[in-house]
Amino acid sequence: MEQLMADLKRQIIEALNLKHLTPAEIGDDQPLFGEGLGLDSIDALELIVLLQQQYKVKIENPQDGPKIFRSVRTIAEFITAHKPA
Amino acid sequence: MTTPRNDPSRVYIRGMGSIAPWRTTADSAVAPAGARLTCQEPVYEDWIDPRLLRRMSRIIRLGVTTGMMALREAQVSMPDGIVMGTGYGCLEDTGSFMTKMVTFREEALNPTPFIQSTHNTIGSQLALLLGCQAYNQTFTQGAFSFEHALLDAVLHVKEDPARTFLAGGADEITDISHALWKRFGVFREDGVRSLAMFKAGHGVLHGEGAASFLLAGTPSATDRATIEGIEMLYKPSHIVLQHRVAQFLAAAGITPADVDVVLAGASGTLHDDALLLELCRTLFSDSSRGFYKHLCGEYPVATAFACWLGADILRTGQVPAGVLQVDAGRTPRYVLVFNQYFGTHYSLILLRSCHATA
Numbered sequence: 162m163e164q165l166m167a168d169l170k171r172q173i174i175e176a177l178n179l180k181h182l183t184p185a186e187i188g189d190d191q192p193l194f195g196e197g198l199g200l201d202s203i204d205a206l207e208l209i210v211l212l213q214q215q216y217k218v219k220i221e222n223p224q225d226g227p228k229i230f231r232s233v234r235t236i237a238e239f240i241t242a243h244k245p246a
Numbered sequence: 247m248t249t250p251r252n253d254p255s256r257v258y259i260r261g262m263g264s265i266a267p268w269r270t271t272a273d274s275a276v277a278p279a280g281a282r283l284t285c286q287e288p289v290y291e292d293w294i295d296p297r298l299l300r301r302m303s304r305i306i307r308l309g310v311t312t313g314m315m316a317l318r319e320a321q322v323s324m325p326d327g328i329v330m331g332t333g334y335g336c337l338e339d340t341g342s343f344m345t346k347m348v349t350f351r352e353e354a355l356n357p358t359p360f361i362q363s364t365h366n367t368i369g370s371q372l373a374l375l376l377g378c379q380a381y382n383q384t385f386t387q388g389a390f391s392f393e394h395a396l397l398d399a400v401l402h403v404k405e406d407p408a409r410t411f412l413a414g415g416a417d418e419i420t421d422i423s424h425a426l427w428k429r430f431g432v433f434r435e436d437g438v439r440s441l442a443m444f445k446a447g448h449g450v451l452h453g454e455g456a457a458s459f460l461l462a463g464t465p466s467a468t469d470r471a472t473i474e475g476i477e478m479l480y481k482p483s484h485i486v487l488q489h490r491v492a493q494f495l496a497a498a499g500i501t502p503a504d505v506d507v508v509l510a511g512a513s514g515t516l517h518d519d520a521l522l523l524e525l526c527r528t529l530f531s532d533s534s535r536g537f538y539k540h541l542c543g544e545y546p547v548a549t550a551f552a553c554w555l556g557a558d559i560l561r562t563g564q565v566p567a568g569v570l571q572v573d574a575g576r577t578p579r580y581v582l583v584f585n586q587y588f589g590t591h592y593s594l595i596l597l598r599s600c601h602a603t604a
């Protein structure tokens with residue numbers, strides 16, 4: 162899980178071009194949207210694509226998005242639970 | 247400093263900004279060129295909110311920044327319209343989007359390059375940045391894109407001189423676009439970027455750049471120049487072009503002898519330049535004549551750079567030595583940008599000094 166979260170932080174910075182941040186500056190449980198990293202709806206779409214491209218994981222129910230993308234830890238947990246064998 | 251007399255038939259360039267391989271008329275250094283001439287880029291964070299900057303590709307940064315430069319120079323916070331021109335469009339995002347379509351077999355495509363691959367992204371991002379909900383238009387007529395954008399903005403300002411309009415042009419080179427152009431063999435690749443380029447007749451370097459202008463219908467003490475006319479001709483014959491140049495100048499109330507400086511858009515290619523150079527020699531034999539594509543390279547909206555250069559010449563009263571081919575020693579009052587693009591697209595933009603008497 163720790164390695165997956167570290168990979169995710171690096172991939173999020175690259176995919177969303179957050180050049181002013183380093184992986185160490187993103188907390189495992191820090192909110193990604195709103196008052197946290199301040200990501201927006203286009204970033205959410207980029208994260209959906211990132212999960213599909215890097216981990217072959219699809220989000221079937223859009224209603225689950227806010228729960229999954231709450232933090233790096235919740236994304237890692239979702240990937241772990243849904244990654245194809 | 248006194249405020250000039252208002253003339254409702256005139257459109258004033260109140261502010262302008264340029265990002266090109268050649269930075270300013272005061273600094274003669276051209277960007278190092280290998281096989282192509284690329285822009286000397288500023289620190290974008292000085293002009294654009296870093297939160298918005300992270301999503302912008304290079305051409306969007308180029309175009310938006312020149313727009314912000316023009317607005318800041320003109321001290322206008324909100325224009326009454328934004329009109330941009332681009333011949334190539336947003337190539338970097340288009341290339342990224344298309345590559346991913348192939349790589350991921352048309353599944354899981356990133357939204358950002360798709361959204362920003364359309365030609366109108368530069369004008370749209372400027373509007374978003376400014377919160378400007380006014381008229382927003384992008385012209386994409388190849389090598390006439392900037393001329394159409396400028397003409398549209400001029401017409402709007404003439405319709406209501408109280409308006410201010412932002413008009414600009416932007417084009418970029420990407421690795422993919424350059425590789426494709428290279429296959430046609432139309433651009434030289436030896437890195438020559440001086441007036442010597444025009445002697446060999448081996449063509450010009452592939453170039454890029456962006457320039458924007460804040461146009462106003464009323465004069466101010468700090469105006470750069472006025473725009474007296476814009477004309478475009480596609481594949482004209484010698485006789486038609488000669489006639490239309492004279493007609494164009496007559497419509498502005500002058501003759502070829504009144505033009506002090508001609509900035510010729512020669513490309514260094516004997517075949518494509520022949521008509522343009524002959525008319526420059528015969529019609530404008532008493533004018534100072536110079537080139538500009540050794541400074542910016544060849545691209546569809548190179549005339550935006552030339553317009554910026556012409557307006558700066560009128561502002562300073564000096565023609566940079568690196569531009570002049572023939573020096574007639576005249577004080578610049580009228581500058582004519584006379585462009586050709588691959589021997590098919592010809593355009594004329596006439597600029598006048600704000601200090602010239604009627």
